[in-house]
Amino acid sequence: MIDIPQGFARETISREGESGRAWIAGLPCLMNEVLEQWSCVPDGPVTHGNVGIVLPVRRWDLPPAVVKISFPHPGNVFEPDAFATWNGRGAVRLFARDDERFAMLLERTGRGTLAEVTDFDEAVGILGQLSRRLAIEAPAGLPRVSELVAEWPDEIRTTAAELGALLPRRVLDAAIETLRDLDSYQPQTLVHGDLHDANVMAGEREPWLAIDPKGYVGDRAYDTITVIRSYRFAPLLFTPAPAAGIRRGLDLYCEAAEIDRDRARRWAQTRAVRAALWGRRHGDPDWLIRATDQLAEILM
Numbered sequence: 001m002i003d004i005p006q007g008f009a010r011e012t013i014s015r016e017g018e019s020g021r022a023w024i025a026g027l028p029c030l031m032n033e034v035l036e037q038w039s040c041v042p043d044g045p046v047t048h049g050n051v052g053i054v055l056p057v058r059r060w061d062l063p064p065a066v067v068k069i070s071f072p073h074p075g076n077v078f079e080p081d082a083f084a085t086w087n088g089r090g091a092v093r094l095f096a097r098d099d100e101r102f103a104m105l106l107e108r109t110g111r112g113t114l115a116e117v118t119d120f121d122e123a124v125g126i127l128g129q130l131s132r133r134l135a136i137e138a139p140a141g142l143p144r145v146s147e148l149v150a151e152w153p154d155e156i157r158t159t160a161a162e163l164g165a166l167l168p169r170r171v172l173d174a175a176i177e178t179l180r181d182l183d184s185y186q187p188q189t190l191v192h193g194d195l196h197d198a199n200v201m202a203g204e205r206e207p208w209l210a211i212d213p214k215g216y217v218g219d220r221a222y223d224t225i226t227v228i229r230s231y232r233f234a235p236l237l238f239t240p241a242p243a244a245g246i247r248r249g250l251d252l253y254c255e256a257a258e259i260d261r262d263r264a265r266r267w268a269q270t271r272a273v274r275a276a277l278w279g280r281r282h283g284d285p286d287w288l289i290r291a292t293d294q295l296a297e298i299l300m
Contacts (some may be wrong), residue, residue, distance in 0.1 A: 001028045002055060008048040012071060023071055031055060034067055036101045038096055049212065051076060056108060062095055064108040072102045078142050078215030080104050083192055090133035091210040092201070109201035109209055120232065123197065126208055127227050128256025131195060131220055134210060135216035138190035138217040145218030146186045152274060153179050159277040167276060171296050175273035177268040182219065185263070191216040196226045220257065224264040227253055229295060233244045237291050250299075267288055268298035 004027055029080035035042070035057065043064065044056035059065060070076040081191070083126040085092035096105035117123040153176045160172055178263040192199075193214025216222070227233075228249060236245035250268070254261040276292040278284075284292075 001043070002031050002046055004053065005026065005046060005048050008053060011050070016071065016073075018073065018141075020254070023117060024053050027069065028052070029068065030101060030103075031069060034069065034101060037098065038105050039065070039068060040065070040105070055104075059105075062105075064262055065095060066106050068104045068106055068109050068161070070102045075214065076102055079213055081139060081142060082190060082213040082215035085136065085139055086134060086210075089136065089175055090130055090206065090208075091213065092203075099267075107209075109211070109287070111205050112202040113198050114200035114202075114208060115197035115231070117197075118274070120252060121252060123232060124227070124252045125256045127195060127197070127200065128253045128259075130200060130208055130210060131223060131253075131257040133193070133221055134192055134195075135189050137188055142215050142217045143189070144186060145191060145216050145222050148181050148216065149183070152270075156274060157278065159281065163277065163280055165298060166280065167273065167293060171269075171300060172273060174254070174266075174300055175270040175296075178270045181201050182221075182263060182266060186218040189220060191218055191220055191222055193223065195223045195231055219263065221259050221264040221267045222271075224250070224253065224259070224268040225275070227277065227291060228268060229272065234291060244296065246295065246298050263300050269296055272299060273298040 003026060009024045012024055016023070038059065040057035040059045042055055043058045047054050051073065052068050055067045057067050065084050080094055080097040082100065083104070085090060087093070092109060092123070093107040094104060095107070097103070102256065114123055114126060117126070156172060156175055160167065192210060193216045194212055195210065198211045199210060200208050201211055228246065233249055236242055236249065239245055250265060251261060256266050272295040273293050276289055276296055279289045279292060
């Protein structure tokens with residue numbers, strides 16, 4: 001029987017309530033069932049992210065692999081579809097899936113992440129190159145970015161009105177205008193949905209491999225905010241000229257990703273506005289809210 005990390009258990013129960021408690025209680029048995037189903041043997045300790053646990057395993061006919069089991073949440077439904085579509089192109093390989101159990105058998109990567117690359121330009125360039133590499137035609141049935149953001153204009157107006165004038169009106173209006181203007185550009189492109197340093201792992205088959213995709217369809221520029229609302233960019237906000245540093249980083253990413261710079265800027269500004277409002281409502285740390293406010297204004 002595997003041991004569930006206590007920190008992961010506490011976070012899951014705190015976030016998901018009784019459904020999270022029940023899932024955590026059944027998780028050791030669930031993992032054993034999946035291991036038996038796929039004829040895998042544990043090969044290391046359990047690790048975890050925000051929504052799932054990962055167990056290194058071995059199977060005689062595969063390279064080193066991991067079993068990942070995620071909490072059964074709508075946001076985790078399309079992850080295996082994205083992996084299956086990429087088929088190892090810039091992302092870890094999918095060997096098997098059990099959608100009912102929210103379980104996957106995946107290629108094992110190295111332990112390092114892109115967050116450990118200290119050179120700013122190099123790391124941002126790698127993110128951009130990976131975004132470009134992952135940009136392939138999406139299969140049918142995945143959620144479209146346009147559907148995800150359809151309610152955002154009303155949500156932004158309503159939340160801003162309830163919380164008070166915490167962001168300048170022009171900043172809010174710019175976000176709403178972007179949602180109206182860019183909604184028409186929605187190509188049939190697979191979008192990672194959460195591309196950032198910690199979701200890029202060192203690999204052997206390829207130097208860098210993406211993990212934890214959301215699996216959306218639409219404009220790759222949608223991902224820009226997760227690149228720049230990150231710990232790598234955060235120090236730039238506390239320099240004498242934060243706007244110059246943020247805009248330079250945006251330019252580096254867009255050039256490497258071959259994404260239209262203005263479209264990327266506008267998507268990032270819109271998502272920064274929404275993140276700042278969401279963070280106030282859901283208890284984000286004050287420093288993160290202030291940093292996101294600043295991003296929303298810089299990206300105007």
